[in-house]
Amino acid sequence: MTLCLRLVEVGDADRLRVGGKAVALAALHRAGFRVPPSICLTTAAYEHFVAGAGLRGVIQQELGRKDLADMRWEEIWDAALRIRNRFLRAPMPSAVADELRAVLEPELGPGQLSVRSSAPGEDTGASSFAGLHDSFIGVQGPEAALDAVRRVWASLWSDRALLYRRELGLDVESSAMAVVLQALVVGECSGVAFGAHPTEPGLAVVEAVYGLNQGLVDGSVEPDRWLLARADGRLLEHVPPSSARRQLAAAGELPVEVPMPGGSEAPLDPAAVAEVATAVRRIEDVFGAAQDVEWTLRGRDLVILQARPITTAPNEGDRRAWYLSLSRSLDSLRRLRRRVEEELLPAMDREAAELAGVDPALLDDAALAREIERRRAAHDRWVDVYWQEFIPLAHGMRLFGQFYNDVMRPPDPYEFMELLAASPMLSLRRNRALAALAARVECDAGLAARLAAGEPGDDTFESGLADFLREFGGAAFADRLCFAERAPLVRLLLRFAAAPHAAEVSRSGAEREAALYAAVPPERRGLAEELLDVGRASYRLRDDDNIHLARLEALVLEAAAEGRRRLAERRADAGAFGDPGRVAAALRDPNLVAEPEPAADRQEVEPGFRPRPRQLVGQPAGPGLAIGSARIVSGVDDLFELQPGEVLVCDAVDPNMTFVVPLAAAVVERRGGMLIHGAIIAREYGLPCVTGVAGATSLLVTGDRLTVDGHLGIVTVSDAVERP
Amino acid sequence: MEQRSHMAILRELLETQLLAVLGTHHQGEPYTSLVGFAASPDLRLLYFTTGRATRKHANLAADARAAMLIDNRSNRSADFTAAAAATAVGTVEEIDEPGRAEFERVFLAKHPQLTDFVAAPSSVAMRLRVATYMVVTHFQHVVELHVAP
Known part of the structure; x- marks a missing residue:
């Protein structure tokens, strides 16, 4: 084997090619602990894969759209999703696939597998990055294993890892990921144990659930918890889960939980808690520091699944807990x-x-x-x-x-x-109601003339308008009521009636x-x-x-x-x-006393130079290509000034203002993301949309001639209006 | 502004880069050449020097319009998104005696090894009077900086 190593072949010096998790498992194995049969796919396999598929360039392209520090979490998630999809679609090099297929069953048996991330930089004595990369449990067969390996590799660039990139030392050129493949040991109960409580160093902690510990690790199953004195192992307290019924976490790539019959008993008795705690103390002796240990109990056998240094109490400003909370279970x-x-x-x-x-x-x-x-x-x-x-x-x-x-x-x-x-959204229902009113105006020239002259419409129109305002009148944007005045709304209806506008794209999916x-x-x-x-x-x-x-x-x-x-x-x-x-x-x-309004921030301009945007890059959030004049929308008045065929440019699209979107030729937004309101409403009307355009509302001005490329996420200014 | 100011990026490029690609033409035939350059403190002028017998000198004598590309690529795939580039467009003029001292001060501070080359009677001191810079970052993010007259 060159790309795959057995645990007995792994030494402490192999961290860079097998990662922290594999090195720890090998050390536990040497020290006589029972660990699952395991093999390590080295970082050389990752190198082979990314080099063969040109993925480094893909990652650089994704992460280079703008400074990562300027990207919102949503944009980072989007970049991670696109990277992950490229990893999923890239061919697996035959050298990797052949070698893994050849060793998998002889080494690990025919049963289900765990496929775990093992990054070289993680789980060192100084740092632990639990939860930033993915692991998969209940993987069956070599093809599924190869697939899980791809996803573990991709998780080197997960949204969580990217948010923690500085601490991880994440670098496109040099970062790599090893993978540990283990035979899945299905114990009657499993858990996590901390040799030292992360915030109270005098205590040790044992947590246990029935079945696999996947549900415990991802937070979807609440465990029983025991606190012990670190000095003498004395059991101090048992904290049962808050829900009366304990749950069983079953195998599968997503946790599936079923009620545990007879789950009124704690999964461990005091003797078993002591056995786990003793093992954790011995593991601490192996590594010379308190460890965070995942274990499972099958019959009388305590099997150690992994061990890593305790993550210390978060520093002030450490947002890892928040980052990790960004994944939610079904x-x-x-x-x-x-x-x-x-x-x-x-x-x-x-x-x-x-x-x-x-x-x-x-x-x-x-x-x-x-x-x-x-x-x-x-x-x-x-x-x-x-x-x-x-x-x-x-x-x-x-x-x-x-x-x-x-x-x-x-x-x-x-x-x-x-x-x-x-999905039927309220904003679309509102827009349909508005379109119906506009359609009445469109087919009745007399009504249109009366409304244009500032006179009331006929009874049917007026009662339709009243119904609309009753249902949708409570709309506000940028601290102003959208429909407080009749005149702008009537002007908008006349504009809808007179000009072609986008219709909802019919797609049932x-x-x-x-x-x-x-x-x-x-x-x-x-x-x-x-x-x-x-x-x-x-x-x-x-x-x-x-x-x-x-x-x-x-x-x-x-x-x-x-x-x-x-x-x-x-x-x-x-x-x-x-x-x-x-x-x-x-x-x-x-x-x-009235206080003066604070002055708006002015962009600093170097004396002697007049900046003009030429081409701005964002995210391609709605496919299509459109040309039109920019309309910068920062308040309700701008909204009602939007002319048919203009490009709606704003800081952040709010569903309360999307009633004008059908008039627009395209949508450009400073806030970034593929799943945000601007992107969603643009897709509903089949309009090109670019989000995450830094400086969209400060560099562009109303009247600039724009080409919006929703395929590539680019906004080009072909003709800029004169700036003051 | 969220991203680093384009002015700051431009200034850094002009101060740190030693060489620029100079674009000229001869009766419509395009031509490029690599030149050592230095920018005036107000970034309005880009100084360079060339031999009187060179093709670029002849081209510029016939048509003073020129462009100069300054970038910080390092020939790695990361350049596609990490590198920054500025294209300066303007007109080139030979520097006569009144401007000669300032040219030498600025140009030789950056390229002291070119002292003999600058002093040679066959060399000409030149400056590109910039009308517009086009600053490109993140592969395709382009902002023009127009020099006020």
């Missing part, structure tokens, strides 16, 4: 979706309805000030919920996308979006859905259906939640507008009270 997303859909959104709507029951115009000044603050407090509370609970739901799209790509290996890593697009189900083995069909269901809910709810939230914001703005109207009657500087909180304060205190 189960947690399922729960989150139910909570958002069945509890949170209805509760938010109920609160908005209750607040809307108070008419600000009928309140005296003091009561109005209180009402503004009450509404604002409610809005702020729901904004917190938005960040804590609505935004993480976006992971439903990502989880499905990754599953889809693993199964289908499509040339376009975002093909999965076509299956999600069948049915064919792709059928192809997906045909490609998964029958036992995973249910999982595929569930992932798609959660993905669709995530796609829809992530757009809808903004519209629900804006209804609350609109209530704050309405009350503040009433306050501002009253202030305007009695003081000349009423316009200086922009913030609703200041309006409330001024209503209470007639002598309150």
